[in-house]
Amino acid sequence: MTPTDLQQPILLSVLGAGLATAFLHAALPTHWLPFVLVGRAQRWSLAQVMSAVVTAGLAHIVTTAVVGSLIVMAGLALDRWIAGVLPWISAGLLFAFGTFYVVRAVVRGPVLAGGPPMDMAEPSVSHRAAFIGLVATLAISPGEVLLPFYLSQATQGFAILAALTVVFAIGTVAGMAAFTALARAGYSVLRLERWARYEGAALGLSLILIGILVASHHH
Template sequence: MIEIITGSLIISLLHAVVPNHWLPVLAISRKERWSLSETLNITLISGVAHILSTILIGVLLSLIGAELNENMEQFTKVVAPAVLVLLGFYFVRQHYQQHHYGGKQQQLFGKPKRKIVLALVIAMLLSPCMEIEAYFLLAGTQGWWVMASIAILYAAITLTGMLLWVRLAYKGSLKLNWHKWEHNAGIITGITLIVTGVISFFTH
């Protein structure tokens, strides 16, 4: 259980830092000359859409995990940890491939604000955080309070992180190599999933 919460915390923190969700909003904001308050409000709206779709999928996976745990003796011991390890290797592999964020933002420049916001919300709604979903699956074997803890932790950290980074970047207080951050986050995510899976295997 501790490893599930810890792994979820690490993934949530990484997710809040990696700019592939909030940087496009900032880029459009600068192009469209939005104020800081407008930019933060739109970041909030799109962030909530992203969190809702992630948690909705997570709850469904928790239900599946709980059902499998009741009817499949080896699920908690073997299958769930194996899923984490396999996903971990997938993200490590992705680390060595090229990443791009905000690829479609150019298409939104010059559009009416309402259409831009709608497009951002839909894009965020349709791009849930798949890295955290494996933890929801495993949480289903531990009880509803573990699932709820992951959901609250993920939502709070992700939304706070998005708003914080947008605010700092908007004011020019944040000057980092975001591509490097995004690229390296992949391998950290992968290693976190692998370690969690291995620990889960040996502690259940």
């Protein structure tokens, strides 16, 4: 069995974990609730809402990919000075990020009800301004929980990093669309926010597992 044969299951596991992490990250109310509220206020059709969701989700991943690329370049530059240290740094960061999200999920209180009212008000801004505002909200911030994945695969080449970006885009857009559609269809916002409460713990555990996977692979 060649080294490539050994690495393929590891890469597939990383891509699968990246897809799941991106989908779970989209459970955060900031990734779907504004689209529901603005869509109702603007009286948008489902197609109009989903157009904003897809555009904002892709913009969010573009920003994440740019920041991730900068992290990769910095990590590779460091690896030239300290040979072999990059996998351990990436594993440590994954473990640290994961521990942070698990601890935060444990210590913070439950999500409370009483979010913004979902009434049908007259549109107060133009449809174009509302659309741009929704997209910009996610475009200006990278998905911080996705960034360690880039560093963990920094030495695997451009194709793997590109595959990670595609996987992140699929997971993020699918998650945002799913939760937006559920809320728009009339499911309890409180129920979805309860789910979002456990999103941090799920993300943290997945990041810790990936960190262990990366460390064991380079042991």
